[in-house]
Amino acid sequence: MNSLLMGALAYAAPLLLQAQQQQSALKRFEPTLINFLMLSFLLFVVGVAGVLSRRNIIIIFMSIELILNAVNLNLIAFSRYLQLNEQSLNAQFQASGVTVNPLAGPVFTVFIIVVAAAEAAVGLGIVIAMFRNRETVAIDEIDMLKW
Amino acid sequence: MQLHGWEAILFYALAIMTLFMAVFVVTARVAVHSALFLISTLVNVALLFILLRAEFVAGVQILVYVGGVMVLFLFVIMLVQTRAEEEARVRLYTGQTWPAVIIALLLAVAFYFAMNPAQSAFRPAEVAAATATQAPPETGERVQAGAGQNISRDTQTVGHALYTDAALPFEVASLLLLVAMIGAVLLARGTKQEKYYE
16 A cells, blocks of 8 residues: 555656646746736727727717726736735835825725716716707717817 | 736636627627627626725626616617617728727837836746745735634725725715716706706
8 A cells, every 4th residue: 555655656746846847837927917907908908999999979988988997907906916015015115205005096996986987977968968969879970069 | 916826817717808808899889789798898807806805896896887887878778779780881980990009009019118117026036936835925914704714804994994094085976976966867858857847
Protein backbone atom coordinates (compact mmCIF):
# COMPACT_ATOMS: atom_id res chain seq x y z
CA MET A 1 0.00 0.00 0.00
CA ASN A 2 2.75 2.36 1.05
CA SER A 3 4.86 1.60 -1.99
CA LEU A 4 1.83 2.10 -4.17
CA LEU A 5 1.36 5.56 -2.70
CA MET A 6 5.02 6.37 -3.20
CA GLY A 7 4.80 5.20 -6.80
CA ALA A 8 1.77 7.33 -7.40
CA LEU A 9 3.58 10.30 -5.86
CA ALA A 10 6.64 9.68 -8.01
CA TYR A 11 4.43 9.58 -11.03
CA ALA A 12 2.42 12.62 -10.01
CA ALA A 13 5.29 14.83 -8.92
CA PRO A 14 6.51 15.85 -12.42
CA LEU A 15 2.92 16.39 -13.48
CA LEU A 16 2.30 18.61 -10.46
CA LEU A 17 5.49 20.51 -11.16
CA GLN A 18 4.46 20.98 -14.75
CA ALA A 19 1.04 22.15 -13.64
CA GLN A 20 2.68 24.66 -11.33
CA GLN A 21 4.85 25.97 -14.15
CA GLN A 22 1.82 26.27 -16.36
CA GLN A 23 0.08 28.11 -13.57
CA SER A 24 2.88 30.62 -13.30
CA ALA A 25 2.69 31.06 -17.07
CA LEU A 26 -1.06 31.63 -16.77
CA LYS A 27 -0.46 34.16 -14.01
CA ARG A 28 0.27 36.76 -16.67
CA PHE A 29 -3.35 36.63 -17.70
CA GLU A 30 -4.88 36.95 -14.27
CA PRO A 31 -7.00 40.07 -14.34
CA THR A 32 -5.72 43.08 -12.46
CA LEU A 33 -6.92 46.66 -12.32
CA ILE A 34 -5.71 47.27 -15.86
CA ASN A 35 -8.04 44.59 -17.27
CA PHE A 36 -11.02 46.18 -15.59
CA LEU A 37 -9.97 49.56 -16.98
CA MET A 38 -9.71 48.05 -20.46
CA LEU A 39 -13.17 46.50 -20.20
CA SER A 40 -14.63 49.76 -18.95
CA PHE A 41 -12.90 51.64 -21.75
CA LEU A 42 -14.22 49.29 -24.42
CA LEU A 43 -17.73 49.62 -22.98
CA PHE A 44 -17.30 53.39 -23.11
CA VAL A 45 -16.17 53.31 -26.73
CA VAL A 46 -19.12 51.11 -27.73
CA GLY A 47 -21.43 53.61 -26.03
CA VAL A 48 -19.80 56.57 -27.79
CA ALA A 49 -20.09 54.81 -31.15
CA GLY A 50 -23.77 54.18 -30.47
CA VAL A 51 -24.43 57.81 -29.53
CA LEU A 52 -22.66 59.10 -32.62
CA SER A 53 -23.98 56.68 -35.20
CA ARG A 54 -27.52 55.58 -34.32
CA ARG A 55 -30.64 57.31 -35.60
CA ASN A 56 -33.24 56.18 -33.05
CA ILE A 57 -33.17 58.55 -30.09
CA ILE A 58 -34.17 55.82 -27.61
CA ILE A 59 -31.17 53.72 -28.60
CA ILE A 60 -29.00 56.81 -28.15
CA PHE A 61 -30.33 57.02 -24.59
CA MET A 62 -29.43 53.37 -24.09
CA SER A 63 -25.91 54.06 -25.34
CA ILE A 64 -25.64 56.85 -22.78
CA GLU A 65 -26.57 54.28 -20.13
CA LEU A 66 -23.73 52.11 -21.45
CA ILE A 67 -21.30 55.00 -21.05
CA LEU A 68 -22.46 55.65 -17.49
CA ASN A 69 -22.05 51.96 -16.70
CA ALA A 70 -18.50 52.02 -18.03
CA VAL A 71 -17.73 54.89 -15.67
CA ASN A 72 -19.34 53.01 -12.76
CA LEU A 73 -17.20 49.96 -13.48
CA ASN A 74 -14.11 52.17 -13.53
CA LEU A 75 -14.98 53.73 -10.18
CA ILE A 76 -15.70 50.38 -8.52
CA ALA A 77 -12.47 48.84 -9.88
CA PHE A 78 -10.41 51.74 -8.52
CA SER A 79 -12.27 51.53 -5.22
CA ARG A 80 -11.38 47.83 -4.95
CA TYR A 81 -7.76 48.60 -5.81
CA LEU A 82 -7.60 51.26 -3.10
CA GLN A 83 -9.33 48.97 -0.62
CA LEU A 84 -6.74 46.23 -1.09
CA ASN A 85 -3.73 48.59 -1.07
CA GLU A 86 -5.00 51.05 1.53
CA GLN A 87 -2.18 50.65 4.03
CA SER A 88 0.70 50.73 1.59
CA LEU A 89 -0.75 53.69 -0.33
CA ASN A 90 -1.42 55.60 2.88
CA ALA A 91 2.15 54.97 3.97
CA GLN A 92 3.38 56.11 0.57
CA PHE A 93 1.42 59.36 0.62
CA GLN A 94 1.89 60.11 4.31
CA ALA A 95 4.34 62.94 3.65
CA SER A 96 1.93 64.83 1.40
CA GLY A 97 -0.96 64.44 3.83
CA VAL A 98 -3.16 62.56 1.35
CA THR A 99 -5.25 59.69 2.67
CA VAL A 100 -6.89 57.05 0.53
CA ASN A 101 -10.68 56.70 0.71
CA PRO A 102 -11.89 53.47 -0.93
CA LEU A 103 -15.51 54.28 -0.07
CA ALA A 104 -15.65 57.22 -2.46
CA GLY A 105 -16.04 54.84 -5.39
CA PRO A 106 -19.29 53.12 -4.33
CA VAL A 107 -20.76 56.40 -3.07
CA PHE A 108 -20.08 58.16 -6.37
CA THR A 109 -21.47 55.15 -8.22
CA VAL A 110 -24.73 55.34 -6.28
CA PHE A 111 -25.05 59.02 -7.16
CA ILE A 112 -24.30 58.33 -10.81
CA ILE A 113 -27.06 55.70 -10.86
CA VAL A 114 -29.46 58.22 -9.27
CA VAL A 115 -28.59 60.88 -11.84
CA ALA A 116 -28.90 58.32 -14.65
CA ALA A 117 -32.39 57.38 -13.47
CA ALA A 118 -33.44 61.05 -13.33
CA GLU A 119 -31.92 61.68 -16.76
CA ALA A 120 -33.73 58.69 -18.26
CA ALA A 121 -37.08 59.83 -16.82
CA VAL A 122 -36.79 63.40 -18.10
CA GLY A 123 -35.24 62.36 -21.41
CA LEU A 124 -37.94 59.81 -22.15
CA GLY A 125 -40.59 62.37 -21.21
CA ILE A 126 -39.07 64.68 -23.81
CA VAL A 127 -39.07 61.80 -26.32
CA ILE A 128 -42.79 61.20 -25.74
CA ALA A 129 -43.60 64.92 -26.08
CA MET A 130 -41.51 65.06 -29.26
CA PHE A 131 -43.18 61.97 -30.70
CA ARG A 132 -46.57 63.51 -30.03
CA ASN A 133 -45.62 66.62 -31.99
CA ARG A 134 -43.53 65.22 -34.83
CA GLU A 135 -44.50 61.53 -35.10
CA THR A 136 -40.85 60.48 -35.27
CA VAL A 137 -37.98 59.31 -33.09
CA ALA A 138 -35.25 59.72 -35.73
CA ILE A 139 -32.82 62.41 -34.66
CA ASP A 140 -32.12 63.72 -38.15
CA GLU A 141 -35.81 64.48 -38.63
CA ILE A 142 -36.00 66.47 -35.41
CA ASP A 143 -34.45 69.64 -36.79
CA MET A 144 -36.71 72.53 -35.77
CA LEU A 145 -33.78 74.31 -34.13
CA LYS A 146 -31.60 74.05 -37.22
CA TRP A 147 -32.55 77.43 -38.72
CA MET B 1 -5.71 43.62 -7.02
CA GLN B 2 -5.40 40.32 -8.80
CA LEU B 3 -8.10 37.74 -9.33
CA HIS B 4 -7.10 34.09 -9.11
CA GLY B 5 -8.47 30.82 -10.37
CA TRP B 6 -12.19 30.75 -10.95
CA GLU B 7 -12.52 34.46 -10.40
CA ALA B 8 -10.16 35.09 -13.31
CA ILE B 9 -12.12 32.76 -15.59
CA LEU B 10 -15.36 34.39 -14.45
CA PHE B 11 -13.94 37.83 -15.17
CA TYR B 12 -13.06 36.93 -18.75
CA ALA B 13 -16.42 35.23 -19.36
CA LEU B 14 -18.33 38.21 -17.97
CA ALA B 15 -16.16 40.70 -19.83
CA ILE B 16 -16.72 38.98 -23.18
CA MET B 17 -20.46 38.68 -22.51
CA THR B 18 -20.67 42.35 -21.51
CA LEU B 19 -18.86 43.55 -24.61
CA PHE B 20 -20.87 41.38 -27.00
CA MET B 21 -24.15 42.47 -25.43
CA ALA B 22 -23.05 46.11 -25.59
CA VAL B 23 -22.28 45.77 -29.29
CA PHE B 24 -25.67 44.14 -29.84
CA VAL B 25 -27.34 47.05 -28.03
CA VAL B 26 -25.81 49.44 -30.52
CA THR B 27 -26.39 47.34 -33.62
CA ALA B 28 -29.85 45.82 -32.98
CA ARG B 29 -32.49 46.77 -35.50
CA VAL B 30 -35.53 46.62 -33.25
CA ALA B 31 -35.48 48.92 -30.21
CA VAL B 32 -37.03 46.28 -27.94
CA HIS B 33 -34.17 43.88 -28.75
CA SER B 34 -31.77 46.67 -27.95
CA ALA B 35 -33.41 47.16 -24.56
CA LEU B 36 -33.26 43.44 -23.78
CA PHE B 37 -29.56 43.33 -24.70
CA LEU B 38 -29.01 46.36 -22.50
CA ILE B 39 -30.65 44.50 -19.59
CA SER B 40 -28.21 41.64 -20.19
CA THR B 41 -25.28 44.08 -20.22
CA LEU B 42 -26.42 45.67 -16.97
CA VAL B 43 -26.79 42.29 -15.24
CA ASN B 44 -23.30 41.33 -16.42
CA VAL B 45 -21.87 44.57 -15.06
CA ALA B 46 -23.66 43.91 -11.77
CA LEU B 47 -21.97 40.49 -11.62
CA LEU B 48 -18.63 42.21 -12.24
CA PHE B 49 -19.44 44.50 -9.30
CA ILE B 50 -19.95 41.41 -7.16
CA LEU B 51 -16.59 40.12 -8.41
CA LEU B 52 -15.12 43.41 -7.18
CA ARG B 53 -16.79 42.89 -3.77
CA ALA B 54 -19.19 45.82 -4.23
CA GLU B 55 -22.37 43.92 -3.37
CA PHE B 56 -24.41 46.98 -2.44
CA VAL B 57 -23.75 48.71 -5.74
CA ALA B 58 -24.55 45.49 -7.59
CA GLY B 59 -27.91 45.31 -5.82
CA VAL B 60 -28.62 48.96 -6.57
CA GLN B 61 -27.69 48.36 -10.20
CA ILE B 62 -30.16 45.47 -10.50
CA LEU B 63 -32.94 47.24 -8.60
CA VAL B 64 -32.67 50.71 -10.13
CA TYR B 65 -31.39 50.00 -13.64
CA VAL B 66 -32.93 46.65 -14.52
CA GLY B 67 -36.03 47.06 -12.38
CA GLY B 68 -36.69 50.77 -12.89
CA VAL B 69 -34.96 52.48 -15.76
CA MET B 70 -35.25 49.60 -18.21
CA VAL B 71 -38.97 49.17 -17.52
CA LEU B 72 -39.33 52.88 -18.26
CA PHE B 73 -37.41 52.38 -21.50
CA LEU B 74 -39.61 49.45 -22.52
CA PHE B 75 -42.79 51.42 -21.82
CA VAL B 76 -41.58 54.36 -23.90
CA ILE B 77 -40.54 52.02 -26.73
CA MET B 78 -44.02 50.54 -26.70
CA LEU B 79 -45.60 54.01 -26.76
CA VAL B 80 -43.33 55.37 -29.46
CA GLN B 81 -42.50 52.38 -31.64
CA THR B 82 -43.23 52.79 -35.31
CA ARG B 83 -43.36 49.56 -37.28
CA ALA B 84 -41.04 51.01 -39.92
CA GLU B 85 -37.77 49.85 -38.31
CA GLU B 86 -38.91 46.28 -37.92
CA GLU B 87 -39.89 46.14 -41.57
CA ALA B 88 -36.41 47.33 -42.58
CA ARG B 89 -37.72 50.38 -44.37
CA VAL B 90 -35.62 52.99 -42.60
CA ARG B 91 -31.95 53.69 -42.19
CA LEU B 92 -30.60 52.66 -38.81
CA TYR B 93 -27.61 54.96 -38.75
CA THR B 94 -27.06 58.62 -39.40
CA GLY B 95 -24.39 59.48 -41.94
CA GLN B 96 -21.87 59.87 -39.13
CA THR B 97 -20.44 56.37 -39.03
CA TRP B 98 -16.94 57.41 -40.14
CA PRO B 99 -16.65 60.27 -37.64
CA ALA B 100 -17.84 57.83 -34.98
CA VAL B 101 -15.15 55.30 -35.93
CA ILE B 102 -12.46 58.00 -36.02
CA ILE B 103 -13.45 59.36 -32.61
CA ALA B 104 -13.48 55.84 -31.15
CA LEU B 105 -9.99 55.19 -32.56
CA LEU B 106 -8.72 58.50 -31.17
CA LEU B 107 -10.12 57.52 -27.77
CA ALA B 108 -8.36 54.17 -28.07
CA VAL B 109 -5.02 55.86 -28.81
CA ALA B 110 -5.51 58.28 -25.93
CA PHE B 111 -6.31 55.40 -23.58
CA TYR B 112 -3.25 53.48 -24.71
CA PHE B 113 -0.89 56.38 -24.07
CA ALA B 114 -2.55 57.16 -20.75
CA MET B 115 -2.47 53.59 -19.47
CA ASN B 116 0.82 52.28 -20.82
CA PRO B 117 3.09 54.06 -18.30
CA ALA B 118 0.83 53.10 -15.41
CA GLN B 119 0.49 49.45 -16.27
CA SER B 120 3.55 48.29 -14.37
CA ALA B 121 2.49 50.22 -11.28
CA PHE B 122 -0.87 48.49 -11.07
CA ARG B 123 0.57 45.02 -11.52
CA PRO B 124 1.56 43.59 -8.15
CA ALA B 125 5.22 42.75 -7.58
CA GLU B 126 6.43 39.16 -7.66
CA VAL B 127 6.91 39.10 -3.90
CA ALA B 128 3.41 40.41 -3.34
CA ALA B 129 2.05 37.80 -5.70
CA ALA B 130 3.90 35.05 -3.86
CA THR B 131 2.49 36.12 -0.51
CA ALA B 132 -0.92 36.61 -2.03
CA THR B 133 -1.08 32.96 -3.06
CA GLN B 134 -0.31 31.89 0.51
CA ALA B 135 -2.75 34.26 2.22
CA PRO B 136 -5.20 35.83 -0.19
CA PRO B 137 -5.80 39.46 0.75
CA GLU B 138 -9.41 39.06 -0.38
CA THR B 139 -10.29 37.57 2.95
CA GLY B 140 -8.69 40.48 4.78
CA GLU B 141 -11.48 43.00 4.72
CA ARG B 142 -14.32 40.52 5.04
CA VAL B 143 -15.67 40.34 8.52
CA GLN B 144 -15.93 37.02 10.29
CA ALA B 145 -19.33 37.49 11.91
CA GLY B 146 -19.37 34.07 13.50
CA ALA B 147 -18.26 30.51 13.05
CA GLY B 148 -18.55 29.54 9.40
CA GLN B 149 -20.16 32.85 8.44
CA ASN B 150 -18.49 35.04 5.87
CA ILE B 151 -20.65 38.10 5.42
CA SER B 152 -19.49 41.09 3.46
CA ARG B 153 -19.51 44.37 5.33
CA ASP B 154 -19.82 46.34 2.11
CA THR B 155 -23.46 47.42 2.48
CA GLN B 156 -22.88 48.57 6.03
CA THR B 157 -19.82 50.67 5.22
CA VAL B 158 -21.28 52.21 2.07
CA GLY B 159 -24.54 53.02 3.85
CA HIS B 160 -22.63 54.61 6.71
CA ALA B 161 -20.59 56.71 4.27
CA LEU B 162 -23.77 57.75 2.42
CA TYR B 163 -25.43 59.01 5.59
CA THR B 164 -22.39 60.67 7.16
CA ASP B 165 -19.74 61.86 4.69
CA ALA B 166 -22.13 62.23 1.76
CA ALA B 167 -25.23 63.36 3.64
CA LEU B 168 -25.66 66.66 1.77
CA PRO B 169 -25.29 65.14 -1.74
CA PHE B 170 -27.70 62.43 -0.61
CA GLU B 171 -30.39 65.00 0.18
CA VAL B 172 -29.66 66.90 -3.03
CA ALA B 173 -30.08 63.62 -4.93
CA SER B 174 -33.52 63.10 -3.38
CA LEU B 175 -34.48 66.63 -4.45
CA LEU B 176 -33.16 65.89 -7.94
CA LEU B 177 -35.33 62.79 -8.15
CA LEU B 178 -38.39 64.80 -7.08
CA VAL B 179 -37.69 67.45 -9.72
CA ALA B 180 -37.10 64.79 -12.37
CA MET B 181 -40.38 63.08 -11.47
CA ILE B 182 -42.40 66.31 -11.72
CA GLY B 183 -40.58 67.27 -14.91
CA ALA B 184 -41.25 63.92 -16.54
CA VAL B 185 -44.95 64.09 -15.66
CA LEU B 186 -45.19 67.66 -17.00
CA LEU B 187 -43.36 66.81 -20.22
CA ALA B 188 -45.22 63.63 -20.98
CA ARG B 189 -48.80 64.70 -20.33
CA GLY B 190 -50.86 65.41 -23.40
CA THR B 191 -53.17 68.22 -24.46
CA LYS B 192 -56.18 66.23 -23.26
CA GLN B 193 -54.87 66.14 -19.69
CA GLU B 194 -53.91 69.79 -19.86
CA LYS B 195 -57.49 70.74 -20.74
CA TYR B 196 -58.72 68.53 -17.92
CA TYR B 197 -56.57 70.30 -15.34
CA GLU B 198 -57.49 73.77 -16.59
